[in-house]
Amino acid sequence: xxxxxxxxxxxxxxxxxxxxxxxxxxxxxxxxxxxxxxxxxxxxxxxxxxxxxxxxxxxxxxxxxxxxxxxxxxxxxxxxxxxxxxxxxxxxxxxxxxxxxxxxxxxxxxxxxxxxxxxxxxxxxxxxxxxxxxxxxxxxxxxxxxxxxxxxxxxxxxxxxxxxxxxxxxxxxxxxxxxxxxxxxxxxxxxxxxxxxxxxxxxxxxxxx
Amino acid sequence: xxxxxxxxxxxxxxxxxxxxxxxxxxxxxxxxxxxxxxxxxxxxxxxxxxxxxxxxxxxxxxxxxxxxxxxxxxxxxxxxxxxxxxxxxxxxxxxxxxxxxxxxxxxxxxxxxxxxxxxxxxxxxxxxxxxxxxxxxxxxxxxxxxxxxxxxxxxxxxxxxxxxxxxxxxxxxxxxxxxxxxxxxxxxxxxxxxxxxxxxxxxxxxxxxxxxxxxxxxxxxxxxxxxxxxxxxxxxxxxxxxxxxxxxxxxxxxxxxxxxxxxxxxxxxxxxxxxxxxxxxxxxxxxxxxxxxxxxxxxxxxxxxxxxxxxxxxxxxxxxxxxxxxxxxxxxxxxxxxxxxxxxxxxxxxxxxxxxxxxxxxx
Numbered sequence: 001x002x003x004x005x006x007x008x009x010x011x012x013x014x015x016x017x018x019x020x021x022x023x024x025x026x027x028x029x030x031x032x033x034x035x036x037x038x039x040x041x042x043x044x045x046x047x048x049x050x051x052x053x054x055x056x057x058x059x060x061x062x063x064x065x066x067x068x069x070x071x072x073x074x075x076x077x078x079x080x081x082x083x084x085x086x087x088x089x090x091x092x093x094x095x096x097x098x099x100x101x102x103x104x105x106x107x108x109x110x111x112x113x114x115x116x117x118x119x120x121x122x123x124x125x126x127x128x129x130x131x132x133x134x135x136x137x138x139x140x141x142x143x144x145x146x147x148x149x150x151x152x153x154x155x156x157x158x159x160x161x162x163x164x165x166x167x168x169x170x171x172x173x174x175x176x177x178x179x180x181x182x183x184x185x186x187x188x189x190x191x192x193x194x195x196x197x198x199x200x201x202x203x204x205x206x207x208x209x
Numbered sequence: 210x211x212x213x214x215x216x217x218x219x220x221x222x223x224x225x226x227x228x229x230x231x232x233x234x235x236x237x238x239x240x241x242x243x244x245x246x247x248x249x250x251x252x253x254x255x256x257x258x259x260x261x262x263x264x265x266x267x268x269x270x271x272x273x274x275x276x277x278x279x280x281x282x283x284x285x286x287x288x289x290x291x292x293x294x295x296x297x298x299x300x301x302x303x304x305x306x307x308x309x310x311x312x313x314x315x316x317x318x319x320x321x322x323x324x325x326x327x328x329x330x331x332x333x334x335x336x337x338x339x340x341x342x343x344x345x346x347x348x349x350x351x352x353x354x355x356x357x358x359x360x361x362x363x364x365x366x367x368x369x370x371x372x373x374x375x376x377x378x379x380x381x382x383x384x385x386x387x388x389x390x391x392x393x394x395x396x397x398x399x400x401x402x403x404x405x406x407x408x409x410x411x412x413x414x415x416x417x418x419x420x421x422x423x424x425x426x427x428x429x430x431x432x433x434x435x436x437x438x439x440x441x442x443x444x445x446x447x448x449x450x451x452x453x454x455x456x457x458x459x460x461x462x463x464x465x466x467x468x469x470x471x472x473x474x475x476x477x478x479x480x481x482x483x484x485x486x487x488x489x490x491x492x493x494x495x496x497x498x499x500x501x502x503x504x505x506x507x508x509x510x511x512x513x514x515x516x517x518x519x520x521x522x523x524x525x526x527x528x529x530x531x532x533x534x535x536x537x538x539x540x541x542x543x544x545x546x547x548x549x550x551x552x553x554x555x556x557x558x559x560x561x562x563x564x565x566x567x568x569x570x571x572x
Binding site: 045048049050051052064068069072073079083084085087088092093095096097099100101102140 | 211212215218219287288289290291293294295296297298361362363364
């Protein structure tokens with residue numbers, strides 16, 4: 001379970017987001033909000049990539065502030081618009097992250113098959129389309145034994161087959177993992193059942209269901 | 210080892226590519242201006258004097274600081290967020306990976322340190338040798354310790370303060386350096402090969418020159434060949450202006466300002482040849498000839514650059530045109546037309562193009 005308490009984030013003197021208390025249990029949660037509302041800021045804070053005021057913890061034990069390394073080992077983040085060094089290959093990136101996140105060898109192979117990346121896994125990133133970049137980001141996001149996976153706009157730029165595979169992958173893992181998914185699509189347009197829907201409005205996270 | 214190689218490619222290699230201008234300058238200075246004996250003399254002095262060693266270490270510390278800042282920026286950049294996973298490797302692996310990366314970044318210091326260390330050993334100056342070894346060890350280990358600390362923490366997003374902004378503005382690449390900076394980043398090997406060729410030709414002409422046998426025309430023809438050898442690099446500079454910053458060329462800048470921005474690129478491009486010419490120019494020849502040859506070389510470079518504005522470099526007869534241009538200048542020199550007069554003609558052509566035909570068609 002992911003817990004957020006007394007969360008507050010501002011850029012300079014401009015407040016972006018405040019969350020008094022919020023818990024996310026295992027399962028898939030949808031986060032929506034207009035452009036610039038603070039979805040990515042929230043995701044980056046949860047991923048331990050951005051500084052913020054307040055507390056974010058896993059199972060109320062592993063705190064991002066007090067045990068940042070142990071916490072981050074269990075939280076994976078897929079960016080909305082991923083970029084990688086153009087001279088590396090998806091395989092280079094995957095093997096680097098997989099070793100770090102202690103992912104079994106078979107996991108990489110399974111994910112490559114599921115996301116249909118076999119044809120370009122050994123090509124340099126500079127040759128990738130935006131969909132291929134997104135798949136690379138998703139591959140890195142599922143590596144290891146994550147307990148939270150943050151998917152920022154995962155359904156844009158990927159093809160219909162990958163969308164289906166990704167939905168199945170989320171459904172398969174949602175019993176042991178908390179998924180926070182941000183998207184501009186409405187829930188009925190997506191092949192997923194969300195445990196909760198949230199909106200970011202007026203610098204606050206509001207529950208939608 | 211593959212992971213070390215990935216990090217070396219992503220950080221160390223990019224550091225050398227981004228600072229290739231500085232390293233080239235260092236090479237020109239180190240190899241072009243200082244002879245082997247002078248290097249030995251400097252290293253011997255550093256080996257024997259604690260004060261000189263201290264000054265050297267201050268210089269090295271500035272370099273180390275630059276590598277450290279570069280690495281931190283690389284670790285925090287959007288495209289390298291995956292590097293932050295390094296913190297999940299075992300402590301030993303982290304030290305292995307990051308220490309190798311830092312050693313690659315500090316390679317010039319380690320290499321020069323080793324060179325100086327040989328002389329310290331030779332002169333039995335153990336205190337200096339110990340200081341040097343301690344400095345290199347601390348200079349390698351301390352950044353790695355700080356990298357690990359940095360990678361474990363979230364990325365700071367605090368706004369830069371005014372002082373930082375002012376410093377950034379001060380050290381930002383000025384517009385007149387953009388073309389050359391781009392050339393060094395994108396076509397480094399072409400640049401090195403061309404410079405090696407033109408400098409070799411220039412040195413050959415200086416070595417063969419004999420005032421009893423040849424008059425000033427020998428030097429003029431040499432300078433013509435050297436300047437023409439740079440044609441591909443000048444074309445690259447033009448392409449940068451045309452493709453990357455056409456808006457800058459079309460901006461309503463004053464003629465002088467535009468000319469300074471575009472010509473400074475050519476001047477900087479020809480600087481290595483000018484240095485070599487000054488260094489190897491036969492002492493029997495007059496200083497006036499040296500000056501007029503420098504002006505001649507620059508004017509050829511400038512007129513080649515200007516010509517791309519009016520003749521398409523992709524046209525089928527482009528090669529023929531530039532061959533005729535070369536032959537014309539060759540004949541002018543051969544028939545004794547003073548290089549300063551030819552330079553004036555070329556400069557007039559260049560100036561006219563930059564005032565009247567400079568606009569780039571954005572369609």
